[in-house]
Amino acid sequence: xxxxxxxxxxxxxxxxxxxxxxxxxxxxxxxxxxxxxxxxxxxxxxxxxxxxxxxxxxxxxxxxxxxxxxxxxxxx
Numbered sequence: 067x068x069x070x071x072x073x074x075x076x077x078x079x080x081x082x083x084x085x086x087x088x089x090x091x092x093x094x095x096x097x098x099x100x101x102x103x104x105x106x107x108x109x110x111x112x113x114x115x116x117x118x119x120x121x122x123x124x125x126x127x128x129x130x131x132x133x134x135x136x137x138x139x140x141x142x
Contacts, residue, residue, distance in 0.1 A: 074129060076100065076116065077137045085135075092130035099129060100138065113141035 074096070078084045090099040096116045116125045116136050124132050 074099070074132065075135045077135055078104075079138055079140055088129075090129050093128045095126050095128055096132075096136065097125045115139045115141065 074088055075085055076088050076096075078086060086104055088096070088099040088103040090102070100114075100116060114125075115123050116138055118124050118132055118136055119134065124136060
């Protein structure tokens, strides 16, 4: 039986030098989980992408499709 909640450590860009754990149901996207979990200052970003260790954009993929650390990239 699968765990109903997936976790992913997300490495915030080097500007902040912080890691946050984002959580959600397996079908929650990384973008949705980040918006719900990250501090309000992150919500003020106009746009951002979440990329995996290979540089692939996983922002709109469900949490169930990736495990491990990811990086949040600000789009200025």
